[in-house]
Amino acid sequence: MRAIWKGAVSFGLVNVPVRVYAATGTKDVSFHQVHAADGGRIRYQRTCSVDGEPVAYGDIAKGYETDDGDLVVLSDADLAALPLATGREIEVVEFVPEAQVDPLMYDKAYYLEPDRTAAKPYALLREALARTERVAVVKVALRQRETLAVLRVRGNVICLQTVLWPDEVREPEFEVLGADVALKPAEMAMAASLVESLAADFDPTQYADGYREAVRALVEEKIASGDVRRAPAVSDGSGAGEDGDGEVVDLLAALRRSVERAKARRGETADGGGGDGASGGSEPVPARSTTRGRGAPTKKKTTKSA
Numbered sequence: 001m002r003a004i005w006k007g008a009v010s011f012g013l014v015n016v017p018v019r020v021y022a023a024t025g026t027k028d029v030s031f032h033q034v035h036a037a038d039g040g041r042i043r044y045q046r047t048c049s050v051d052g053e054p055v056a057y058g059d060i061a062k063g064y065e066t067d068d069g070d071l072v073v074l075s076d077a078d079l080a081a082l083p084l085a086t087g088r089e090i091e092v093v094e095f096v097p098e099a100q101v102d103p104l105m106y107d108k109a110y111y112l113e114p115d116r117t118a119a120k121p122y123a124l125l126r127e128a129l130a131r132t133e134r135v136a137v138v139k140v141a142l143r144q145r146e147t148l149a150v151l152r153v154r155g156n157v158i159c160l161q162t163v164l165w166p167d168e169v170r171e172p173e174f175e176v177l178g179a180d181v182a183l184k185p186a187e188m189a190m191a192a193s194l195v196e197s198l199a200a201d202f203d204p205t206q207y208a209d210g211y212r213e214a215v216r217a218l219v220e221e222k223i224a225s226g227d228v229r230r231a232p233a234v235s236d237g238s239g240a241g242e243d244g245d246g247e248v249v250d251l252l253a254a255l256r257r258s259v260e261r262a263k264a265r266r267g268e269t270a271d272g273g274g275g276d277g278a279s280g281g282s283e284p285v286p287a288r289s290t291t292r293g294r295g296a297p298t299k300k301k302t303t304k305s306a
Helices: 076-080 116-132 185-197 210-224 251-265
Strands: 005-011 014-022 062-065 071-074 089-097 106-114 134-142 145-154 157-163
Touching (some): 014 251, 106 116, 116 157, 134 157
Parallel strands (some): 005 089
Antiparallel strands (some): 014 106, 089 134, 106 157
């Protein structure tokens, strides 16, 4: 897998450097539109609906149509002037019970891989989420747009699951659901019996995409019979790189100060067990471990993006 983003999970005064990987990938069979007579690829030309003339790519702008039919044209300069979310921080806003997040709101899933020097704080966050059965509600800038997401545990990895904004989830407005339906006890018992007769543990590996397999079998059959044409090569290239480093930190002290700050915000009294005092204006400390010898904690601070 190739990392698509690199940043740090920030919870309290603890930072966990991570790399982000796409957790899923579609396996659909893709087709090209071609000319049935000779197999030539179908091409489309950009034309203006008003004068019918071809339009060069550089002359194309984005248009927003209002509810009353007016058109607002936005140039590249207009969009470039917008404030873009470019921070490299996954900011934890709160921890909520996992059962309270409607699965309907889940969108795309990503795996978080910690830097080798951040294995301990990563494991600490993972186990804390698992034991409390909570997920971390976070905000993160992916592809220059702020996205709402949750951090949840899957096996031994932390997943970043993007979440739809509330106004992106439709409500079912079916009148029939509001009608009173009389259910007899015998009918309920029979329905429950049917459910129990088909009860099982979910094993997704026993299911397969029958259509995809049939299409591939059809393609292989045509190849075997020689019913093929030479298609032009299509070039594609992409690349990405990633790197990381580590510093000495006092993880326990950072966690203690984070708890004290959280209690202070909620008007609670922090535990009186001595140690490190909380500093209200402290910036998050990079929570990384290393094999260096013991010494004074580093005084370097991470700077949060605006």
